[in-house]
Every structure is written in C-alpha cells, then in structure tokens.
Amino acid sequence: MSDPFLIGDTMTGGYGKGPDILHDCTVAVERGEIAVIVGPNGAGKSTAMKAVFGMLDVRAGAVRLDGEDITHLSPQDRVLKGMGFVPQNANIFTSMTVEENLEMGAFIRRDDFSGTMEQVYDLFPILREKRRQPAGELSGGQRQQVAVGRALMTEPKVLMLDEPTAGVSPIVMDELFDRIIEVARTGIPILMVEQNARQALEIADKGYVLVQGRNAHTGTGKELLADEEVRRSFLGG
Incomplete structure (x- = not known):
C-alpha cells in the first residue's frame, strides 16, 4: 500500500x-x-x-x-x-490591499502569476471587487477568503x-465551505x-x-x- x-x-x-x-x-x-x-x-x-x-x-x-x-x-x-498553510489568526496583512496580499502569496514564484490571481478572483469574486481596498477593512469572511487566496497563489x-x-x-461559513x-x-x-x-x-x-x-x-x-x-x-x- x-x-x-x-x-x-x-x-x-x-x-x-x-x-x-x-x-x-x-x-x-x-x-x-x-x-x-x-x-x-x-x-x-x-x-x-x-x-x-x-x-x-x-x-x-x-x-x-x-x-x-x-x-x-x-x-x-x-x-x-x-504545502500551503492558512493559520487561524493573523493570516493577512491588514494594511495592504487585497491585491497586495495576494501578490505576497506569490513570493516564491519566479514565473508570471497573473493567471493564478485570475483563478483566485474567479473563485472569490468579492476579492476582485475589493482588490484595491486595505484587507483590514474587510469582513471576517472576506478576510478568510484573502488568506485562502494568498495560500493558493503559491500553487x-x-x-x-x-x-x-x-x-x-453561519451564512458565511456555508459560503466558505x-x-x-x-x-x-x-x-x-x-x-x-x-x-x-x-x-x-x-x-x-x-x-x-x-x-x-x-x-x-x-x-x-x-x-x-x-x-x-x-x-x-x-x-x-
């Protein structure tokens, strides 16, 4: 086995x-x-x-x-x-924009990661809408989407x-699931x-x-x- x-x-x-x-x-x-x-x-x-x-x-x-x-x-x-890991707490950079958070996730990449970012935005449409906003202004559920999206940026x-x-x-929990x-x-x-x-x-x-x-x-x-x-x-x- x-x-x-x-x-x-x-x-x-x-x-x-x-x-x-x-x-x-x-x-x-x-x-x-x-x-x-x-x-x-x-x-x-x-x-x-x-x-x-x-x-x-x-x-x-x-x-x-x-x-x-x-x-x-x-x-x-x-x-x-x-391995992509999303901790429970302190899992985003609150002063950076949503897009900057996602870019930080690609720190180990040496290739063009714009395609991955598009995939993250397709998965979490609200992040595309709020990509210029500081992540610290988002709701709890949206912050979690940023954190997961950032982990996905490492492929x-x-x-x-x-x-x-x-x-x-509960509604946000269902959406996250x-x-x-x-x-x-x-x-x-x-x-x-x-x-x-x-x-x-x-x-x-x-x-x-x-x-x-x-x-x-x-x-x-x-x-x-x-x-x-x-x-x-x-x-x-």
Missing part, C-alpha cells in the same frame, strides 16, 4: 521542551480529497496540523508528502515543497486550513481543522476525531456523522 499524498504518520510530539501533546496521532489526505480534523477543545487538533507543517517537534513518527519524508524540514522548506500541492470558519456567521469544495475539485487535497464539526464532516471525504492528542475515531464524513458515539460525544446528539 502506498502512502496517502500527505500523511502525518503516528506523530508524537509537543512544543519545545514541553510535554507531548500528540500521542501516536495519524492524519492524512489524498489528492482531491477534503480531510477534516475535529474534536473537543484542547484535543490537539491545531497541534496536529502544526506538526504536519513543521511548527513543533515530532519526536516519534514521520510526515511524508508525495512519498518524500519531510519530517525534519522547516515550515519555509515545506512551502517550497508545495500549492496541498492546502492546510486551521479553523477557516472561526468567528464567522462551498469555496473549499471548489478548491478540492481542482485536485488540490485539503486538510482542515474545524470547530464546526457537523458541517465540516458533511463536506469531508475523510474525518479524524481527536481526543487528548490521540485518534479516537477515523472514517468517511458520512460514517462519522452516522456513528452514534461520535454524534453523542462530539456532535451534540
């Missing part, structure tokens, strides 16, 4: 010299798939995402991208390998989103941490429920939504 396109394989680790937060935790995503990581607060969801992106020490286990072991690469080198092989719908209204589905349809695998577990599992090809840094349940989105224990413990019945 070959590996999934991106896998954090039986990761154990934590921050600096601190205790382990993850314990034999595995998360993975295939090409064109949406994989979501859900679970209660403090379950290690964002920590698992950061471990895959190289932001904390993986003391056991490995991270592999397209068959290559990248466990010891820096986050910057992982971006060069094709990533995989996109990682940490709580993309945090703090937005629609856009995320569109990105996945272009063939880019998406690994995402999401607080809105039920809605995230509804669009997920694969889901991971973490509890205290460990895998508690793994399955397709549909399987987890139908699992009585998962529903009772994590989805409010």
